[in-house]
Amino acid sequence: MRLLVVEDEPDLRRAVVQALTEENFAVDEAADGAAGLHKALVWEYDAIVLDIMLPVKNGWQVLEELRRQKTTPVLILTARDAVIDRVRGLDGGADDYLVKPFSLVELIARIRALIRRVAGQASSIIELGSIVINLSNRTVTKSDEAISLTAREYALLELLALHRGKLITRTMIYDHIFGEDDDSLSNLVDVHVSHLRKKLGAELIETRRGQGYIIHD
Secondary structure, three states: OEEEEEOOOHHHHHHHHHHHHHOOOEEEEEOOHHHHHHHHHHOOOOEEEEOOOOOOOOHHHHHHHHHOOOOOOEEEEEOOOOHHHHHHHHHOOOOEEEEOOOOHHHHHHHHHHHHHHHOOOOOOEEEEOOEEEEOOOOEEEEOOEEEOOOHHHHHHHHHHHHOOOOOEEHHHHHHHHOOOOOOOOOOHHHHHHHHHHHHHOOOOOEEEOOOEEEOOO
């Protein structure tokens, strides 16, 4: 899954990006509100972590302009902990609110919950026949046997499983599992799909030639 972190404090931004990257998210970053808004409008993110006290454009302005065009989940990350600020953020279109200082573990859990909620997935467990995907600890089993996946293979499986029953185009895959600095060679998706089929079964992922891929309910 692909995230955007908009935070002007360099050390904090670096720590958040590193923590999310270690959790196998593809993470883009921006140091001011204008750059963050530009990226948020150009790319398709699964969630955005947005500070409020930002240079150029503050977080309130970014959220307001973003909501005119997109419904991307937004988690506000800020030192402003007054009730009026929380209400303003949530009423302004934010999906969650986390006050600094905060736990990176809690931030990651809240982001995962946001992504599940948008996909209509209430539980952190997805069952596909004998295959079980645990979205919380990012593990996969088949017939109770642990299956080892690379970070990118897991990201692709999670994307398809969260949207099972829906066609996921190649463009959507590139948008959601590759960051702006990632190498996105044209055959990478085919390679990852092939590996998933070998590990989890050829019947799991259906190819719609010229369109994309689908996992059925």
